[in-house]
Amino acid sequence: MKTRAHVLTLLIVIAGIVSSDAQTKKPAPSGQTKPTAPAAQRKAQAVPFSVGETLTYDISWSSYLTAATATMTVREKKGSYGSQAYYVVAEGRPTSLVSKLYDLYYKADTLLDVYSLLPQRGSVFSQEGKRQRMKTTMFNHKARKAQYEIQTRTVVKKDLSISPYAQDVLGALYVVRSIPFKAGEKFSIPICDAGESYTVQVSVGAVETVKTGIGDVRALKLTPTLPAAHAGSARRITLWLSDDARRMPVRMQAQLAVGSFDLTLRSATR
Numbered sequence: 001m002k003t004r005a006h007v008l009t010l011l012i013v014i015a016g017i018v019s020s021d022a023q024t025k026k027p028a029p030s031g032q033t034k035p036t037a038p039a040a041q042r043k044a045q046a047v048p049f050s051v052g053e054t055l056t057y058d059i060s061w062s063s064y065l066t067a068a069t070a071t072m073t074v075r076e077k078k079g080s081y082g083s084q085a086y087y088v089v090a091e092g093r094p095t096s097l098v099s100k101l102y103d104l105y106y107k108a109d110t111l112l113d114v115y116s117l118l119p120q121r122g123s124v125f126s127q128e129g130k131r132q133r134m135k136t137t138m139f140n141h142k143a144r145k146a147q148y149e150i151q152t153r154t155v156v157k158k159d160l161s162i163s164p165y166a167q168d169v170l171g172a173l174y175v176v177r178s179i180p181f182k183a184g185e186k187f188s189i190p191i192c193d194a195g196e197s198y199t200v201q202v203s204v205g206a207v208e209t210v211k212t213g214i215g216d217v218r219a220l221k222l223t224p225t226l227p228a229a230h231a232g233s234a235r236r237i238t239l240w241l242s243d244d245a246r247r248m249p250v251r252m253q254a255q256l257a258v259g260s261f262d263l264t265l266r267s268a269t270r
Contacts, residue, residue, distance in 0.1 A: 047177070054267075056265070057072075066095055069266075075089055085111040093105055105125075110123075117171075122171060141165075176222070201224070201225045210250050223236070223239075238253045
């Protein structure tokens with residue numbers, strides 16, 4: 001159960017396999033990714049997504065069984081914590097067949113500041129049978145601090161220091177879409193998730209053709225590398241972003257010791 005929870009959460013937010021207990025300005029080839037700081041006039045960052053965008057995915061096990069579906073939606077742009085933020089939600093559910101065996105539901109959301117592309121707050125809710133968890137991270141980027149809280153039958157809180165430009169896992173995916181990288185480049189993203197801070201290194205590969213539910217799509221291949229302590233059961237993680245203005249995640253894959261999980265775009269709407 002724990003390994004399955006790790007993998008499904010990864011495929012919903014594709015920044016890393018999240019432990020069930022216990023990251024913009026054009027990056028330099030080997031430097032840390034830094035979203036452009038908000039200007040005095042508070043100009044919104046240019047982004048390749050818009051309010052109303054919904055991406056729907058099929059999640060399969062070793063390319064044979066469609067085990068779950070996932071959606072990622074930019075639900076709205078709203079006033080938030082004295083600023084403006086995109087409210088982004090990702091949800092994952094098993095198919096009707098699999099749900100007869102496992103009662104699973106995952107939801108991640110983030111409030112991504114429109115001026116800095118930094119998260120204001122991020123959360124992950126998981127339900128596995130009768131077991132529920134709610135993990136929330138509140139960010140104070142000015143102070144470089146965050147407060148993490150996990151609710152189960154009890155509530156545990158943790159204060160931690162964060163790196164400049166730290167992202168939560170869902171926000172990181174949308175920020176990566178906004179980076180004008182090219183094949184052959186490398187960059188890094190600091191992550192604050194589940195009460196821990198770490199850095200994800202990303203290598204950009206060549207353009208490949210990916211088969212999806214919306215047809216064959218030319219996409220850049222990205223290979224994120226997580227520290228061993230945060231990689232869970234994944235041996236290799238790969239992400240493909242469409243090589244166009246939208247930079248949509250069209251496929252995601254996690255290689256495991258016992259096979260692989262694939263997430264493939266089924267449909268996309270604005």
